[in-house]
Amino acid sequence: MVRVKQRYILFSILYPVPPNGSVSSPIPQSMAFHQPSPTALTRTSLATIIRHSIAHNFGDLGMGQAGGFAVKYFSQATSTGILRITRENFRILWAALTFVRELYGQPAVIKVVRVSGTIRKAEKEALKLAEDTIRRVKNEHKAMGGSKSGRGIAAIFAAGKSGGKVPQKATVEDEDEDEEMIVDIVDSENDDDDDD
Amino acid sequence: MDVDVPSKEKVRLKPRSPGEQRFTVRKPEWQHLHLRMTFDPPYPADHSSPSYPPDLLTWKTHLSEALNQFLGVSGMAIPVDFLHSADGAEVYIRIPREDSPRFMAGITGWGKEVEGRTVGFRVLGSTEFSMGLVGGDGTDLFR
Numbered sequence: 301m302v303r304v305k306q307r308y309i310l311f312s313i314l315y316p317v318p319p320n321g322s323v324s325s326p327i328p329q330s331m332a333f334h335q336p337s338p339t340a341l342t343r344t345s346l347a348t349i350i351r352h353s354i355a356h357n358f359g360d361l362g363m364g365q366a367g368g369f370a371v372k373y374f375s376q377a378t379s380t381g382i383l384r385i386t387r388e389n390f391r392i393l394w395a396a397l398t399f400v401r402e403l404y405g406q407p408a409v410i411k412v413v414r415v416s417g418t419i420r421k422a423e424k425e426a427l428k429l430a431e432d433t434i435r436r437v438k439n440e441h442k443a444m445g446g447s448k449s450g451r452g453i454a455a456i457f458a459a460g461k462s463g464g465k466v467p468q469k470a471t472v473e474d475e476d477e478d479e480e481m482i483v484d485i486v487d488s489e490n491d492d493d494d495d496d
Numbered sequence: 497m498d499v500d501v502p503s504k505e506k507v508r509l510k511p512r513s514p515g516e517q518r519f520t521v522r523k524p525e526w527q528h529l530h531l532r533m534t535f536d537p538p539y540p541a542d543h544s545s546p547s548y549p550p551d552l553l554t555w556k557t558h559l560s561e562a563l564n565q566f567l568g569v570s571g572m573a574i575p576v577d578f579l580h581s582a583d584g585a586e587v588y589i590r591i592p593r594e595d596s597p598r599f600m601a602g603i604t605g606w607g608k609e610v611e612g613r614t615v616g617f618r619v620l621g622s623t624e625f626s627m628g629l630v631g632g633d634g635t636d637l638f639r
Binding site: 354355356357358359360361362 | 563564565566567568569570571598601602
């Protein structure tokens with residue numbers, strides 16, 4: 301019996317155009333493209349959008365090859381997520397992601413950050429990504445001579461305040477020194493049935 | 497393009513004329529197909545109307561539709577060169593060789609109802625060189 305090999309695709313959604321009529325405080329430059337996702341964008345609706353993209357670009361054959369992917373994780377706050385797909389077909393899914401041009405009428409680019417053989421590695425990369433982002437924002441804030449540290453980050457996550465449950469929280473404790481990340485990525489090897 | 501350099505023994509056994517070179521075309525750029533558009537129920541042999549025999553635009557429309565269904569936009573992006581149309585119902589086309597398996601799978605698995613007849617495609621011939629479709633061994637080229 302041969303095990304079915306999988307690939308886990310870690311992606312992040314970039315929004316080149318800021319959402320209109322929002323965000324009172326200016327967004328740090330390094331976060332300009334990293335907006336929170338619309339509240340309507342959930343794991344299931346994202347799967348539908350990606351499936352449409354596959355069907356449009358690769359037809360029935362593509363749907364047969366890559367239609368069986370699963371959205372293992374998606375965070376609206378950080379606009380990152382993890383997809384699972386069989387190893388032979390991950391390039392089709394990748395291409396379909398690249399061809400997505402807008403989400404809910406908002407111009408968007410889905411960037412594949414990492415392709416990994418285990419979900420653990422993908423999670424690690426997601427954590428690193430979030431940590432890097434926070435570090436970058438802090439540095440930028442410091443460089444601009446801001447005394448109210450943590451304000452910029454608060455603004456970013458305030459902009460993403462959404463009604464829905466946000467599975468990934470990045471909380472920054474106090475000042476620069478002791479920052480702590482609470483990220484609960486659901487490693488759901490057993491909940492395959494909830495996606496399709 | 498690989499140049500087939502003759503081994504030393506061969507040269508000794510059968511000397512080549514000076515300047516003679518041999519090469520094998522291993523991966524040709526094109527695949528040539530001979531297609532027929534099928535109608536069910538079929539048109540009478542001498543039937544002639546605006547919808548039969550189909551013109552090249554009809555061919556292009558139907559091929560695109562078949563490819564769009566099976567392969568999506570990436571299938572419609574396969575460039576099709578119409579080389580010759582025998583009598584409308586049959587054409588000779590040329591497509592990139594790498595696309596030919598997908599192309600053939602896409603068009604042969606397609607069918608559509610047009611004016612009460614099911615339209616489909618049949619691949620009558622597929623070869624990397626157009627001579628394979630036209631017939632003949634091509635020796636007359638070298639005479």
